[in-house]
Every structure is written in structure tokens, then in C-alpha cells.
Amino acid sequence: MSRGFVVWLTGLSGAGKSTLAGLLAAELRARGLRVETLDGDEVRENLSKGLGFSKEDRDTNVRRIGYVARLLARNGVAVIAAVISPYAAVRDEVRAAVEQAEGHPRFIEVHVDCAIEELTRRDTKGLYAKAQRGEIANFSGVSDPYEAPTAPELRIDTEAQSAEASLDTVLSLLDREGLIDGLGMTRAH
Amino acid sequence: MSRGFVVWLTGLSGAGKSTLAGLLAAELRARGLRVETLDGDEVRENLSKGLGFSKEDRDTNVRRIGYVARLLARNGVAVIAAVISPYAAVRDEVRAAVEQAEGHPRFIEVHVDCAIEELTRRDTKGLYAKAQRGEIANFSGVSDPYEAPTAPELRIDTEAQSAEASLDTVLSLLDREGLIDGLGMTRAH
Numbered sequence: 001m002s003r004g005f006v007v008w009l010t011g012l013s014g015a016g017k018s019t020l021a022g023l024l025a026a027e028l029r030a031r032g033l034r035v036e037t038l039d040g041d042e043v044r045e046n047l048s049k050g051l052g053f054s055k056e057d058r059d060t061n062v063r064r065i066g067y068v069a070r071l072l073a074r075n076g077v078a079v080i081a082a083v084i085s086p087y088a089a090v091r092d093e094v095r096a097a098v099e100q101a102e103g104h105p106r107f108i109e110v111h112v113d114c115a116i117e118e119l120t121r122r123d124t125k126g127l128y129a130k131a132q133r134g135e136i137a138n139f140s141g142v143s144d145p146y147e148a149p150t151a152p153e154l155r156i157d158t159e160a161q162s163a164e165a166s167l168d169t170v171l172s173l174l175d176r177e178g179l180i181d182g183l184g185m186t187r188a189h
Numbered sequence: 190m191s192r193g194f195v196v197w198l199t200g201l202s203g204a205g206k207s208t209l210a211g212l213l214a215a216e217l218r219a220r221g222l223r224v225e226t227l228d229g230d231e232v233r234e235n236l237s238k239g240l241g242f243s244k245e246d247r248d249t250n251v252r253r254i255g256y257v258a259r260l261l262a263r264n265g266v267a268v269i270a271a272v273i274s275p276y277a278a279v280r281d282e283v284r285a286a287v288e289q290a291e292g293h294p295r296f297i298e299v300h301v302d303c304a305i306e307e308l309t310r311r312d313t314k315g316l317y318a319k320a321q322r323g324e325i326a327n328f329s330g331v332s333d334p335y336e337a338p339t340a341p342e343l344r345i346d347t348e349a350q351s352a353e354a355s356l357d358t359v360l361s362l363l364d365r366e367g368l369i370d371g372l373g374m375t376r377a378h
Contacts, residue, residue, distance in 0.1 A: 034264045046256045047236055067235045068257055075223045077264045
């Protein structure tokens with residue numbers, strides 16, 4: 001049975017977490033791994049309806065996603081979490097819980113990074129403009145803190161590189177860490 | 190990769206759900222299956238802190254456990270849920286969600302049944318006495334409804350048979366359903 005692990009994508013809204021999660025999930029599935037993607041919005045609907053975006057509620061939501069990630073990873077699943085998860089302390093708490101689970105699944109924290117200026121420029125959903133006009137309270141990076149990881153396993157600059165290049169960066173790391181088999185590469189490089 | 194499934198143990202407090210879950214988990218693990226037990230109290234702590242025992246809150250809690258069970262089962266895990274889950278409609282909702290997931294995991298509903306008189310007599314935690322004195326609101330079977338399944342895959346009478354006999358009954362069903370390999374029986378019979 002293959003060893004589970006968690007790739008935790010943290011970063012601001014619009015930075016490219018879900019895009020990268022989708023590409024990575026497809027790639028890992030193509031290699032025969034069990035893969036589960038925990039996307040912030042979908043998980044919130046299923047596990048945290050009624051919670052808001054205060055620090056306390058966000059922390060609770062992230063802890064719940066971490067709990068589910070841990071259950072899956074200790075059962076051999078490759079978990080990809082795509083969650084803003086703005087607070088460092090709770091991310092570290094989730095990391096510790098995952099790494100202490102049966103089989104000691106690896107926790108790979110990936111900071112999906114993009115400058116706020118670029119996010120404001122793209123603003124595909126119009127959320128940054130709204131937040132900057134004060135119409136969205138608790139919007140991470142604008143009206144709410146985002147504590148960037150100080151020592152993530154990876155930092156990916158999605159302003160500087162394409163989603164495909166970001167995917168390659170993640171795959172290379174997973175390969176070096178022995179979590180996937182480099183020989184099994186299915187994509188053209 | 191083995192096929193996931195969900196054994197959903199429903200029944201009143203003290204009826205023997207957790208005991209049966211523990212025996213079943215050990216037995217399935219000994220057969221090499223990935224096994225995860227979702228025990229009502231533990232899951233409530235992790236996924237539903239702040240929720241109470243009103244119908245609405247119970248339904249939300251059961252839905253969340255069902256969501257996690259579905260994620261695990263569609264990734265090949267044998268899930269054992271031990272949850273009072275007193276309302277039939279939400280149990281059926283969880284069943285449908287599990288059975289519609291990728292790989293169509295089986296949902297085996299087991300009514301862990303014991304007469305309320307016997308539960309009141311045992312009352313190892315003193316909860317029935319308290320509930321009957323009106324000191325616990327929303328106590329299933331006393332001050333709150335318990336809707337017994339009308340067509341569960343199994344009904345186990347824990348008043349009439351030992352935990353070991355109950356385990357055998359469940360294992361026989363899982364074997365007949367092709368979810369475990371009968372030849373791999375590890376227990377003496």
C-alpha cells in the first residue's frame with residue numbers, strides 16, 4: 001500500500017491554489033495514486049457551514065480540513081489541500097497532527113505566492129476591488145492578515161511562472177522526497 | 190487497490206456500537222484492509238464543536254461524518270462509523286451520498302439494537318437515569334426520538350447475543366457481499 005502524504009497549498013485568493021491542485025491531482029492519479037483534493041470552498045460547505053471568516057472561525061475551519069487530511073493520509077491517500085489558511089500557528093498545528101499520525105505521513109507546505117498588486121490587477125472575481133473598497137471584511141491580504149510561511153517546503157511564485165512550471169516544481173520535490181516514483185513520469189518534459 | 194465501503198452502526202447510547210466497532214476494526218485490519226473508525230464522540234470533537242443535540246445540529250453532525258466516510262470509502266478505506274444517528278432521513282441521505290461516490294462504495298447499515306429497558310438496567314454511565322429524571326434534554330430514546338432503521342442490511346440484538354457473536358454476524362455479511370475474503374478469516378470459529 002502506498003504511503004499517504006499531504007500537499008498543503010496556502011496562499012491568497014486568486015494566487016492559483018485551485019489551478020495547481022487540479023493539475024497535481026490529475027498527474028498523481030495518472031501515476032496510480034489514491035488522490036483526494038480538499039478545496040477550501042467545497043470543504044467549508046460540507047464541514048463548516050455557519051462558520052464565518054473571523055480568526056477563530058477560520059482556525060476552526062482549517063483544523064477540520066487538517067483532521068480530514070490526516071485521516072486520509074494515514075490511510076495511504078495523497079491529499080491536496082487548497083486553502084488560504086492565513087494563520088501560521090494553525091498551519092503548524094495541522095502539520096504536527098499529520099506528521100504524528102500512523103505511518104507518519106509527510107506534510108509538504110507549498111506557499112502559492114503572488115504579489116498583492118498582481119492579484120489586484122487580475123482580480124478575476126472582482127473580490128480585491130470589493131475588499132479594497134471596504135465591502136468585504138476579513139479578506140486575507142487586504143482587510144485581514146495573511147501570515148506567509150517562513151519555512152515552507154516550497155514557495156512558488158505564480159506571477160513569475162506558469163501553472164505547468166509550478167506543477168513540475170511540485171512533482172520534482174515529491175520525487176526527491178521519495179513520495180512519487182520519478183521513473184513513472186507521465187508528462188512530457 | 191481494495192474497494193472501500195462503509196459499515197454504519199446506528200443505535201442508542203450504550204447499545205454496543207463502539208465495542209462492535211473496535212472488534213470489527215481489529216478484525217478488518219488483521220486482514221490487511223485500510224480501516225478507519227469514525228466514533229461519534231471523537232468526530233464531534235473534531236468536526237462539530239459548538240453544535241448541540243437539537244435535530245438540526247445532530248443532522249449537521251451526521252452529515253459531516255457521512256462526508257468524511259464518503260471521502261475515505263471512495264479512496265479504498267473500510268470505514269466503520271459508530272454514531273447514534275437517530276434520524277432515518279439523514280442516514281438515508283448519507284447512504285445515497287456514499288453509494289453515488291466514485292467506485293460506488295457499499296453502505297452497510299447495521300442497527301445495533303438493544304431494548305431501552307435493558308439499556309436502562311445496564312446504564313454504565315448513569316446517563317439513562319439522568320435522562321429519565323429530565324436532567325438530559327435531547328437524549329435519544331428517552332427525551333428525544335430514535336428512528337430505528339426499517340430496512341437495515343443487518344439488525345443485531347446485543348441483548349440476545351455477545352459482542353463476538355455480533356462480530357461474526359457482521360463478518361459473514363461482509364463476506365457474502367464480497368467486501369472481504371472469507372478465506373482470509375483470521376479468527377477461530
